[in-house]
Amino acid sequence: MKPDLGPEHFDAFYHELHGYAPFPWQRMLAERVTTGEWPACIDLPTASGKTACIDIAVFALACQADRPIGERTAPRRIFFVVDRRIVVDEAFSRARRIARRLAGAREGVLRVVADRLRSLSAAAENEPPLIVTRMRGGIALDDGWVRDPSRPAVITSTVDQVGSRLLFRGYGRSPRVAAIDAGLVGNDALIILDEAHCAVPFWRTLAAIQEYRAARWAEEAVVSPFRAVVMSATPPEGADVAAVFPSAGERDRALEAEPLQKRIRAVKRTELALARAPRKPPKGEPGLRGDGLSDDPLVLDAADRALRAAAEGPRRIAVMVNRVATARAIWKQLLSEVRSEGNLAAADVVLMTGRMRPFDRDRIVRRWERLLAARESQQTLERPVILVTTQCLEVGADFSFDVLITECASLDALRQRFGRLDRLGVGQQTEAVILIRKGQLKGDDPIYGNALAATWNWLSEHAEVDDRGRRWIDMGIAGLEALLPADPSERRELLARLSAPAPNAPVLLPAHLDLWVQTSPRPRPDPDIARFLHGPKRGEPEVAVVLRNDLPATPERDGEDGIHPWIQAVSLLPPTTPEAFSVPLRLVRRWMMAGEGGAEGLMDVEGAPIGGDDPEPSGPRRHVVLWRGRDRSLVTSDPATVRPGDIVIVPGLDRVPEVFGDAGEDEDGRPTADIAEAAFQQARGRAVLRVHRRTLGPWQDDPCVQALLDWAEEPDRETEPGDLDEILRRLAGEPENGESRPLPTWLRTAARVLAGGCEIAPNPCGGYVLSSRTPIPVEGEIEPEQDAFADDDDLWSEAPGAISLTRHLEDVAEVARTYADRCLPERLVAPVVRAAELHDIGKVDPRFQQVLHGGNLLASLAEPEPLAKSADLPTSQRARQRAYELAGLPRGFRHEALSVQLAERFFDLPEDPAARDLVLHLIATHHGYARPFAPVVVDTDPPAIVAQVGTAAVAVEGDQRHGWPAAHHLSSGSADRFGRVIRRYGWWGAAFLEAVLRLADWTASSNAARQAQRETVQLVAAGGER
Template sequence: MPLAAEDFDRFFELIHGVRPFPWQSRLARMVCAGRWPSPIGLPTAAGKTAAIDVALFALAMGAPGAARRIFFVIDRRIVVDEAADRAVRLAQRLRWALRSRRADPLLREVAENLVRLTGEQDADPLVVATLRGGWLRDESWLRSPLQPLVCCSTVDQVGSSLLFRGYGARSPANWPIRAALTSHDALFLVDEAHTSLPWLETLSAIAGRYRCWAEDLLPGGLTVVELSATPTREPELRDEEPDRQDPVLGPRLSASKPAVLVDLKTASDEVSAREALIQQLVTQALSYATQGCRRVGVVVNRVAAARAVHWRLKSKAADRCLLLTGRCRPFERDRLLRLWRNLLEGPLPEQPVFVVATQCIEVGANLDFDALVSESASLDSLQQRFGRLNRKGHWRSSPACVILPARVEGEQDDPVYGAAFQATWRWLEQHAVAAPKTKQSWLDFGVLALRGRLPSGDELAKLCAPRQHAPALLPAHLDLLAQTSPEPAPRFDVSTLLHGRRVDADVALLWRGDLDAGRPEYWAQLVAACPPSAAEAVSLPVYVVARWLRGLSATDLADQEGVQPTPEAPAGPPGRQVLCWRGPADSKVIRADELAPGMTLVAPASYGGCDEFG
């Protein structure tokens, strides 16, 4: 019997063991009828990554406009990995359905329909690929234009592929292949779209204007869908009354999250301001632990501040304090999460545990705290952080604290959040209420409670992180981008089309203990004996690695690809050498002034610069 939209609920349950939320069923019916709503505006923990399941089911059903290649794109490395894990589970269940006699007929039919699309009897029903900074080349998705695909990627990786550049690609020879596969028969699910406005503008220009300019237009369109808990325009799909009455989703929407506001006033200099912030974060986290909270989250705006808070909490809580940033090596992050999984996801621990993190957990990270301490930020970022508090709605109310760092005279706008940083604090103070006993001001960050207070239009935009805009993508730009062999000189910098202003895309940096810093002529040969692994690389901006190689002091950085301002690399000596790995034959030893986005760099372990947290 042919698949029908009504079969989605059972398909979802066969894959995940639970029924879909009402909004997920509504989305499936819309997509199977041939229409993707955009934007999709749903709060944290509402299950937005289920859009992958919906897209795949629609493809298997043969729905109008269903895309063969599904790209789930988000500018957070940890979230890319979590979305990839979901896609891998889908692929494994579908492969099992083909081979097992015990498989449900519906699941088997979905798998068989996907295999038919490949034109090969022994093909996999679904291929999963991961593209992100710090992750070595995954070119499995390039092998066949017929293969159903779920690709989880950051903006830099898939965006550069769409624009004929392909950061980290093996060779410019496959740049046109990457551009073709990302622009035809493709669906882009852009998660937390509010963080990627320039990318959306460029993507929309290609999908709506330039794709149809081809002399021979290929079948299969290019569909763009925005997903966000804080959409910048009125969503076409959001939670409705059935979702609020759902026994699982309803408590997540209605839970109360009262947050105390703490203003640290002024400080004489940046060092004093930073010290006061770190001390207040640590004090408040320990206070919640003494009140009986067992999972306390601390979220800050800079990697260096996160490390300082972690160090002090670790001195108090010994082995019960975890540091999470996106700037760590995947094998170390995976090891940490495996070690901590029971404490973070299982029954409440007997002793309190602390998780100190950066912006990397703002979107998609499946962490669930029963108390939260956060450095102040823009309103949209705070909403995302509070999505980690009582994420599953287990408690009616969960305590929190938002801390405004001390200001230094003459200090400019925050480099990440701009004028929205102070504007958000003023808005919080205006809408806060005073506690009758303590006289402290507080505001409820619960989903439904906060939604009723939010402004709209331009007033809301002033409270959100500054949005970069992409430059206009002109036909002349496309003519240059389409020239790949040889690449035009000067090189076209596609980062402006992905992030608005000029930023450095990341490089992958790893260390090897068998490299002698004094004998670089042997590095390529030694690395070739054991080629670099994705799991051992840490993703860092180009300018940070350049400063490190030159022996300069480390600069603090936010934990988002392509959003913080990029300091120019300082002039001076070229510094230490590093191996740019491009395979045994093409690798070469370079210095700081030769770094470029997408490179995989190998350094001697004697250089130092990395620990288990990044």
């Protein structure tokens, strides 16, 4: 029996987590949501600790853990969502701290909370009670929250990532996993939109989805809590005033804590200045001394002011602007100055934009986070730090600065920026200036519209003028509050005029959902979801861009087997999230047409419009790989083939074009374009190394690297396996002369792991690719990614050892029952379990069994019983194609289609027509196909099947099979059944039922693979053979 837990325990929970008491508003909100619904809007000032909503959501879920799912109002999955590219994810860091404390709790309220969270989950007792992850790119299939539908989870992400998954069109995701994504985001989920004034379209879309999840839109709704909450000091127009927290009557009590009052009362005296190119300072005085690298007066003025501030001693200086290009220009100007002779400000100059790859961004943040973090007593600086950034630092970063130089923006954006100046209100001496270009005084800004000029005029009207004619205003919370009208309606009207325009989303209709729910194949027309996330005049879709140097810059022809060498090379080292730039689709298309423009308009707000006209091609079109998995990728130079969310592999670049983003530097300060191995280690927990002159060239002066390259470039010589191991061991070790050598950490780590045994595959673009057989620890606490574009067969039909079909079906049924018992109404448990018992019976086809043995017919015939998994399944595209040919298995064969045919004819199914439909639908869709149409497969000569699966016997002649309607044929009933299931359980309900079965399949397969690995390790340790 679980110990009681209620609102009265929140103070103790919070104190055990953090060592201090919660703010009054946090206590009040916890009391509200542990017993009832979440408010629609949370209206609190900046720096009031709003990320504590994560603590509150976790606590509320624990309080309600013993309620039936239909009565719970506290969702199991908590999404914390922002509408811009953040470089620091304070919400993720906080959630991870909470998860760590809960996992280690041995007593007290934390232990009670942890135990109650575990009671919701199918995970083992030694597993963490709370999963924490972040979706910051579309490439990965995260191994945490996506793997187990029963686990309580906190996911930090963006509007694009969460919204696209919710609408069945996950950016950067395979259509095969769309139903899983939509099912998990659309059920048992709390979506908190942080500072979401610009995310109003998504908020309105979420409101419509809440309506479409209601029982009247499904014959048998799959009931679970689903709630969207917006956190904003400017509640969206149309928000129910009664659903805003805190209410007008609660506000004073909610904010009465002294630490909060210090932040609210902090004075932030700020100059309002028209940007001007500065004069060169006299000798011995600080300022901009060298030639201006830009003709933008705001760039020069901001750089000059930053240098003057830095000359006054070790201070934290932030320069925040509205465009990525402006930030780059200021950063370059400052770097030129601080590195020049005679410079008076020896400062560290750091560029942070949301247009960095996650790998580069994390490296920079790790270096500077502690020095810039908001603390009552900040760490002492040795010299000034000038951080040049964009909107990406408006939210998410718990940083505090002494000096703020900002470009004018809308009032809501400026309030966020000034929340980073003396963030805790500790009374430190601060300086601030708001700069504006002359052309911005009346212009219509692409993001801020007329609000930028209106904000400047309003601030100017309320500013004080000193004896030198300079205008000053207090940008503190209380200072601005005093200038706003007391009348609520006048206040709302003014804030609406001074805030960034909030576009409406199009009206979401059932017809849209009927189209989006069709994921395989996608229908035409296929409505653009970007409009429903960012509004009709924004919604600029993006793609993930990955750079690979081992691919030659000029295109090659397909190989003799019809497979392009570039695709083969990428399949040996698939792309991962940390190495991907997020780039607007329109800019990538321009770049493919030999254009370079457009980067000057980039912002760090999701969905921001891209200005300018698309240029006429100025040279040969550039070729790229569109990575959609081993079997579906293509090489193209046609920009029209690139779709929103695609993964675009760009070959042969030594530098990163500014149109893609800002590249980081390696450990020696050199810009890096291709970071595939380092990113793969971080994301997948495995070592892979391309032994190729272009990828290892920067370190070829090292004798061990040169020896490795020599080995790869002389493949005809006789080389013992031990020779490669010896080269790798020397590369991983310290130099023999005792001197350190400039080899990056990832390279030495890869060499160390690979020296213990590795797979060696020829790279069709030159050299070899070495892959580790054993995992390596993944940095931090993030579980390794899987390749979201690998078909489920790729992921789970291969295993360290053979696994019988009977055992696999039993394993999956057991996990499915566990998941269904915890996540579904009781009436739906039995159909899900029955589908699990039958989902893979189509693997008894003799040709499929032969493929599982690598195409070896004799080996498949010698197997005593049908297999579900095999260590002999070919992993390379070429070898797998050869195995299919040897077995005579038709191209595109889907074993789940045969599973449906066999289940209908040889196995017991529910008598109830709706339950029977559900069982067959779950079987048909358990690899993401047949939604609504199965792939076309021409199978003219299917063989007879005689097999025993558990206690059931299957015997059918080939002629009989040939007479059955093909799964792709309308007469099979597959598409009609899909429509009936959607109408009965709803768009997201049906998707969640599919997710429960598919995740059970993945979990059971993963558990079996890990068990086989453990047995192999034990055998090796005992002196047996691998």
